Amino acid sequence: MKSSTLLTVRYAETDQMGIVHHSNYPIWFEAGRTDFFSTIGQPYGQIEKLGVIAPLIGMNVQFRLPALYGDQVKVETKMSSLSVVKMRFAYNVIRQQDGHLLATGETEHAWTDSALKPVNLFKRDPQLFHQLNQVLST
Secondary structure (H helix, E strand, O other): OEEEEEEEOOHHHEOOOOEEOHHHHHHHHHHHHHHHHHHOOOOHHHHHHOOOEOOEEEEEEEEOOOOEOOOEEEEEEEEEEEOOOEEEEEEEEEEOOOOOEEEEEEEEEEOEOOOOOEOOHHHHOHHHHHHHHHHHOO
């Protein structure tokens, strides 16, 4: 299962060369994850109310083509792995106008409590873990 998030490149996101600055891609990935959780019926804010957060522990991005001011970009987000202590997401950033793949990426997140101590998600909330596991397999 994947979600799609449509964004319009703003002038402030571009650099002197007129292309989207690389620092914006993590922000776009976060927008994609937010939509992903809402799409599966588990807004991230609800997960936090369980006393569980998912801080970023790793990220990579591969840039293929530049995004430009005014482009409509679609961020496709899917969960690529899940364990009781962490999860991983994969992203495709696609220009809507021509369908070109602009970038791919991946983020990894740990399950922790608010003090950043590791949490076993299955023990904390078996229902949420099973729901995410089902989403992973679709």
